Amino acid sequence: MKDRSTRDEIIRVEQVCFAYPGQQAQVLDAVNLSVGAGEFLAILGHNGSGKSTLAKLLNALFVPSSGKVYVDGIDTGDADRVWDVRRVCGMVFQNPDNQLVATVVEEDVAFGLENLGIPAPEIRPRVEDALAAVGMGEYALSAPHMLSGGQKQRIAIAGVLAMRPRVIVFDEATAMLDPAGRDSVMDVVLRLCREEGITMVWITHFMEEAALADRLILMDQGRVAMEGAPREVFARVEAVRALGLDVPEMAELGQRLNKRGLELPEGILTTREMVVALCRLKSGT
Ligand SMILES: Nc1ncnc2c1ncn2[C@@H]1O[C@H](COP(=O)(O)OP(=O)(O)O)[C@@H](O)[C@H]1O
Numbered sequence: 001m002k003d004r005s006t007r008d009e010i011i012r013v014e015q016v017c018f019a020y021p022g023q024q025a026q027v028l029d030a031v032n033l034s035v036g037a038g039e040f041l042a043i044l045g046h047n048g049s050g051k052s053t054l055a056k057l058l059n060a061l062f063v064p065s066s067g068k069v070y071v072d073g074i075d076t077g078d079a080d081r082v083w084d085v086r087r088v089c090g091m092v093f094q095n096p097d098n099q100l101v102a103t104v105v106e107e108d109v110a111f112g113l114e115n116l117g118i119p120a121p122e123i124r125p126r127v128e129d130a131l132a133a134v135g136m137g138e139y140a141l142s143a144p145h146m147l148s149g150g151q152k153q154r155i156a157i158a159g160v161l162a163m164r165p166r167v168i169v170f171d172e173a174t175a176m177l178d179p180a181g182r183d184s185v186m187d188v189v190l191r192l193c194r195e196e197g198i199t200m201v202w203i204t205h206f207m208e209e210a211a212l213a214d215r216l217i218l219m220d221q222g223r224v225a226m227e228g229a230p231r232e233v234f235a236r237v238e239a240v241r242a243l244g245l246d247v248p249e250m251a252e253l254g255q256r257l258n259k260r261g262l263e264l265p266e267g268i269l270t271t272r273e274m275v276v277a278l279c280r281l282k283s284g285t
């Protein structure tokens with residue numbers, strides 16, 4: 001995989017401020033952000049910190065009050081190119097039930113393509129590919145309302161994938177799912193990122209999901225408060241807590257054990273890493 005510093009830039013957010021119409025309050029305050037093509041970027045932040053607003057600016061649902069957002073080089077403020085932006089950058093939202101519109105899965109996945117005016121013979125193979133990519137090929141003729149939450153979210157992802165986007169923004173797409181559904185969605189998204197090179201912007205409040213990202217940003221009051229690789233960010237337990245967020249359980253345990261005099265390496269995030277580190281300490285290697 002390419003290092004972030006050598007990746008091409010796919011999203012650029014420059015000095016973006018945003019206030020909702022008729023409101024004084026700046027919901028985003030001079031946000032700068034660059035996302036590399038193929039990167040998995042997670043965005044964390046307590047409620048009201050501006051994550052969903054930022055997400056909608058990436059997809060030209062909103063345009064900045066000041067500053068610029070470029071998606072694949074396209075200025076989202078260019079009214080003639082709104083649909084080009086949305087073709088490049090798809091979105092998946094929290095509630096799967098609000099995103100599915102048809103009574104049959106394959107029709108749902110085809111819906112966006114029909115709206116884009118894709119010729120009929122091209123639609124079928126794209127729908128089949130998209131359903132296969134999310135592991136839902138067998139459900140093409142099922143009724144969406146019969147599916148589990150995780151399956152519904154994967155259908156919503158297939159609907160976006162069928163448009164062949166370069167970026168997908170997920171706004172707490174696993175928040176309403178059970179643990180199995182969350183895992184199934186996370187597996188699909190990680191694979192699409194690693195194998196297809198699709199850039200993922202993953203807004204979440206699950207620290208374990210964020211730990212899997214290439215890079216994290218932490219939002220606070222409409223600003224980017226912290227940024228870095230998950231290991232760097234979560235090693236700063238107190239700073240993360242000060243922003244109203246938790247760190248993964250194992251990062252916290254590592255810090256507590258070190259305060260009691262154990263010498264564990266910094267940056268432990270998962271149970272597996274903790275077990276390995278403790279065994280090394282015990283055996284003295
Ligand atoms: N449609 C809206 N109109 C006015 N204010 C809004 C609207 N949506 C969100 N806000 C406000 O903008 C701020 C950021 O909200 P949001 O982007 O939804 O944050 P997050 O997704 O991090 O919870 C909050 O103070 C929220 O109350």
Ligand SMILES: [Mg+2]
Pocket residue numbers: 051052053171
């Ligand atoms: Mg939100």
